[in-house]
Amino acid sequence: MPAGEPWAGRGRTWRALSAAEQCVDLGVGTIFRAHTDFVIDRYAARVVKIMIYAGTAAPDAPGTRTGGIPLTPPGFEWPRCRRCAGAMQFLAQVSVAEAEAGSDSPGLLSVFMCQNDPGMCGDWDPTSGGNRAFVFGADAAQTPTVPGEGVTLLGESCAVRVEEVDAEDYVEAQELWLQETGGRELDVVGQLGGRPMWVQSDETPTCGGCARPMTFVVQLQEGHDTQNAANFGGGGCGYGFRCGPCGNAAFLWQG
Ligand SMILES: [Zn+2]
Numbered sequence: 405m406p407a408g409e410p411w412a413g414r415g416r417t418w419r420a421l422s423a424a425e426q427c428v429d430l431g432v433g434t435i436f437r438a439h440t441d442f443v444i445d446r447y448a449a450r451v452v453k454i455m456i457y458a459g460t461a462a463p464d465a466p467g468t469r470t471g472g473i474p475l476t477p478p479g480f481e482w483p484r485c486r487r488c489a490g491a492m493q494f495l496a497q498v499s500v501a502e503a504e505a506g507s508d509s510p511g512l513l514s515v516f517m518c519q520n521d522p523g524m525c526g527d528w529d530p531t532s533g534g535n536r537a538f539v540f541g542a543d544a545a546q547t548p549t550v551p552g553e554g555v556t557l558l559g560e561s562c563a564v565r566v567e568e569v570d571a572e573d574y575v576e577a578q579e580l581w582l583q584e585t586g587g588r589e590l591d592v593v594g595q596l597g598g599r600p601m602w603v604q605s606d607e608t609p610t611c612g613g614c615a616r617p618m619t620f621v622v623q624l625q626e627g628h629d630t631q632n633a634a635n636f637g638g639g640g641c642g643y644g645f646r647c648g649p650c651g652n653a654a655f656l657w658q659g
């Protein structure tokens with residue numbers, strides 16, 4: 405499709421961009437299409453990938469899920485809290501490729517948080533040592549030994565179905581999904597990629613390796629069922645990030 409020649413789609417008229425125009429990055433990937441009146445359309449930003457609870461999963465199920473036992477590389481040592489030295493609780497693993505448009509990364513972002521003395525270990529903070537996040541590669545195919553003491557696992561291993569909603573942001577996507585499906589609010593367990601919706605102010609972590617802002621991978625709700633849910637202060641959200649070039653990951657939550 406040559407630049408300038410319009411075509412119809414999704415109820416609008418589109419045209420291909422010239423090479424110069426394609427260098428527009430809204431933080432969600434390069435925008436390859438513009439509306440004919442050249443208002444940069446929020447085409448890419450309008451697809452919000454929400455995570456829907458899809459029933460109980462096997463504790464060692466591959467791909468994106470909450471709870472269960474993490475899939476890890478050989479020799480992985482279960483993380484311990486820097487504050488209290490207790491074994492952390494595994495919260496979720498997320499397929500990086502599922503979260504990031506255009507990525508073919510085999511990686512899994514894996515999130516742990518100390519719950520041995522809730523509120524005392526700085527478990528909401530990305531640098532306190534009260535939580536840990538990892539990006540594992542294609543060799544993350546084993547289940548590690550779960551420590552015998554401490555709060556290590558959630559009560560349920562939950563399968564996650566990803567649904568793409570044409571919406572402005574995560575909040576609108578949740579509302580639209582609820583309206584369209586009549587589903588339960590608690591069944592929306594998070595969003596993959598896109599833009600984080602902060603409960604408080606923007607706390608995008610900086611990579612410890614390259615000092616650049618990290619890439620948003622996942623926003624997690626506490627869970628579909630309060631009994632087996634993660635503890636983000638009672639109704640808060642967790643946020644997972646990674647730095648692709650450095651292989652680092654970070655986690656924080658806000659309530
Ligand atoms: Zn601790």
Ligand SMILES: [Zn+2]
Pocket residue numbers: 611612613614615616647648649650651652
């Ligand atoms: Zn980095």
